[in-house]
Amino acid sequence: MTEAATTASLLATAREALELYHEVHTDDDGALSFQHAGVPCALQAMQLAEGLAVLSLTCVVGWDLPDDPQRxxxxxxxxxxxxxxxxxxxxxxxxxDITLRYTFPAEGLAAPALGTVLMLVVSTASQLRSDLVEESEGG
Known part of the structure; x- marks a missing residue:
């Protein structure tokens, strides 16, 4: 399978997994984007080497935050x-800006297992948003 086919297949499985929980959009660059509890997330697939395809998830926990020693x-x-x-x-x-990033080998994972991994990451991001951003903003 070509690199393009491998990453496309991986993103298709990821989309299937995410659509169980979220509305998912495909961006112009092929990445998947969605929001979880107010946290914007983007998911990309890449092949690092033959037989090593990974998903890279980036969640933006907070942006344009004032400097705060407590945070x-x-x-x-x-x-x-x-x-x-x-x-x-x-x-x-x-x-x-605060981000949470997670990159992991995902080739061969079925949609239900992949959905579990992705939800663990995005729920961590939303908890971090609550802990690091909303509490210090008073809301």
């Missing part, structure tokens, strides 16, 4: 707690 401390604490994803903090001109 930074919470982010550092939570970074070591998670099994499903890596937290990132990017400083921009408008503030800080």
């Amino acid at each position: 930074a401390e919470l982010l550092a604490e939570r970074a070591g707690d998670g099994m499903f994803g890596t937290l990132g903090l990017v400083r921009t001109e408008k503030g800080s």
